[in-house]
Amino acid sequence: MKVCLMLTGVSFTCNRWLKRRNQLVRLQSLRLTFLLEFLMKRIFSTIAVLVAMAGPVSAQDWQYLYSTLLGPADFTNSSGARLGDLCAIVQQDRANFHRFNLRDQADSSDAYFGSRSERARIPGMCQLADGFDYIRRDVLNGTPRYIGVYGRFNGSGQLVAIRILEGAG
Numbered sequence: 001m002k003v004c005l006m007l008t009g010v011s012f013t014c015n016r017w018l019k020r021r022n023q024l025v026r027l028q029s030l031r032l033t034f035l036l037e038f039l040m041k042r043i044f045s046t047i048a049v050l051v052a053m054a055g056p057v058s059a060q061d062w063q064y065l066y067s068t069l070l071g072p073a074d075f076t077n078s079s080g081a082r083l084g085d086l087c088a089i090v091q092q093d094r095a096n097f098h099r100f101n102l103r104d105q106a107d108s109s110d111a112y113f114g115s116r117s118e119r120a121r122i123p124g125m126c127q128l129a130d131g132f133d134y135i136r137r138d139v140l141n142g143t144p145r146y147i148g149v150y151g152r153f154n155g156s157g158q159l160v161a162i163r164i165l166e167g168a169g
Contacts, residue, residue, distance in 0.1 A: 062150040066110035067167040068093055071144040073102050086136045087126035090149070090164065094119050106146055106167075112159055122162065129165045 074093040076082055078100075083089050094113040096102035113119045128136055139145050146167035154160045 062152055062163055065112060065149045065151045065162065066108045067106070067146065067148045068097070068108060069104040069106040069144055069146050069167075070139050071104050072142070073104075075139070075142060084140065085123070086128060086139055086164070087123045089139055090126055090147075090162075091119050091122040094122065110149070112151070121159075125159070125161045127161065127163055129163050132165055135164065135166060 070089055070093055073096055074083075074089050077088075077092055078095070083092060093107070094110070095116075097107055097109070098114045098119070099116070113122065135145050135147060148165045148167040150163045150165065151159050152161040152163070
């Protein structure tokens with residue numbers, strides 16, 4: 001109180017000044033509380049949206065399906081005609097494995113291409129991963145290549161795409 005009197009010289013003015021200062025402090029405290037609540041709601045809602053989006057995104061990840069050696073038996077179709085497309089060769093490899101029981105030692109099984117109808121889907125959903133163009137070149141030139149095949153599934157668990165990379169074998 002003495003400080004207030006020294007500054008203003010009148011105690012009445014000092015009391016009014018203290019009341020006003022306390023009101024401002026309370027108002028600033030309310031504003032700060034409101035701002036913090038608003039920011040926290042925004043942060044939590046953003047996190048909730050990101051977490052909700054994470055489910056479908058993780059379903060889009062590529063998953064290992066099988067590995068195989070694309071060899072001479074896979075370079076021609078069942079009629080003996082030379083195949084000129086990498087994805088057609090992959091399709092023939094799976095036909096050789098499942099239908100004709102023509103298997104290279106390095107071929108592994110898969111749970112997806114046992115039926116003719118599923119193998120028929122291969123050319124439409126097959127793609128070569130970026131940076132692996134040499135696989136296409138080598139295979140189309142008749143050089144056997146060990147590949148890894150990865151699949152992507154939709155939300156219903158249906159295989160919707162396959163990607164070819166170099167195999168580790």
